[in-house]
Amino acid sequence: MPQSFPFRHRELGYLALTVSDLAASLKFHLDVVGLEDRGQTDGAQFLRCGDRDYQLLLVEGPVPGLQRVAWEVEDDRQLDAAFAHYAVQGYQPAWIDAAEARALRLGRAFRIRQRATGIAFEYFTGMSRPVEPFRSDLAGIDRLGHVVFTVEHFDECLAELTGTMGFLVSDYAGDGVAFLRAFPNPLHHSFAIQRGSDDHLQHVNFMVDGMDTIGTAVNRLNDSGTPIVFGPGKHFPSGSIFLYFLDPDGMTFEYSAGMEEFPEVAARDARRLEPSLKTIDLWGGRPDPRFGRTGAIDRGGDRPGA
Numbered sequence: 001m002p003q004s005f006p007f008r009h010r011e012l013g014y015l016a017l018t019v020s021d022l023a024a025s026l027k028f029h030l031d032v033v034g035l036e037d038r039g040q041t042d043g044a045q046f047l048r049c050g051d052r053d054y055q056l057l058l059v060e061g062p063v064p065g066l067q068r069v070a071w072e073v074e075d076d077r078q079l080d081a082a083f084a085h086y087a088v089q090g091y092q093p094a095w096i097d098a099a100e101a102r103a104l105r106l107g108r109a110f111r112i113r114q115r116a117t118g119i120a121f122e123y124f125t126g127m128s129r130p131v132e133p134f135r136s137d138l139a140g141i142d143r144l145g146h147v148v149f150t151v152e153h154f155d156e157c158l159a160e161l162t163g164t165m166g167f168l169v170s171d172y173a174g175d176g177v178a179f180l181r182a183f184p185n186p187l188h189h190s191f192a193i194q195r196g197s198d199d200h201l202q203h204v205n206f207m208v209d210g211m212d213t214i215g216t217a218v219n220r221l222n223d224s225g226t227p228i229v230f231g232p233g234k235h236f237p238s239g240s241i242f243l244y245f246l247d248p249d250g251m252t253f254e255y256s257a258g259m260e261e262f263p264e265v266a267a268r269d270a271r272r273l274e275p276s277l278k279t280i281d282l283w284g285g286r287p288d289p290r291f292g293r294t295g296a297i298d299r300g301g302d303r304p305g306a
């Protein structure tokens, strides 16, 4: 991390997703995935798996995919610094208005659009905090973990993420995958990109509390008719045990247990891992063809910063 970088992330805050049938997706996320229902406002469904009010926001629409990736920064000073930084860099950041912030249960937030992909990034502070800690008896989820995109212009995207957007590379798999941490958050990756022939959502990850939870999930997913598309297996880069499955729209979600953490100072350098299937699954599994295929990137609309 360059010492001069002007803002500090807290964590990946929430993801806003479009789903084609909100009732079906809500049932899936409550009864199969194990998220907590935090209610609806203006047709948007809030779902929780962490210490803030929500980590997933579902909105019904014709094209399933990602609306935005939202990052919590450490405090209001960091938010103002991030806004000023993006303004100087020519991103034209736009604050959301007070009514939208209230509807989203946030203090303040602004949005930009990533140049290489058109992905909307939101930065916020002040999401409301429930008094009760989150507990997922069904699925043992600890938190929203990371989001991964397939991108057409991989090199430009990576240069932007590490150049102007404040991410650090934890590992590469060949020259086709980069795992990125949101400085100074210690997780090996909160964001990753893989090289592809177009831009789309690859998967959304929930971190869970252990191997038993992954094993139990295999049976729960099978019993509910949820397609498992990769795993259980073991990722070499982060050292996690993983399981990928599809939501009702065919978007890929992942449970993973365990992840390397990085110190803020004197972190190890990024490794360039061999681009083999073994790097992705040390146990020798192979993904189903549906793995990481579905999920459009919403590049427009009527939201501020869009």
Ligand SMILES: CC(C)c1ccc(C(=O)O)c(O)c1O
Pocket: 148, 177, 192, 194, 205, 235, 236, 237, 238, 239, 240, 254, 256, 280
């Ligand atoms: C297959 C994808 C890109 C992948 C690879 C490795 C890890 C990890 O090491 O944790 C992931 O989480 C992935 O999603």
Ligand SMILES: [Fe+2]
Pocket: 146, 148, 203, 205, 254
């Ligand atoms: Fe993942």
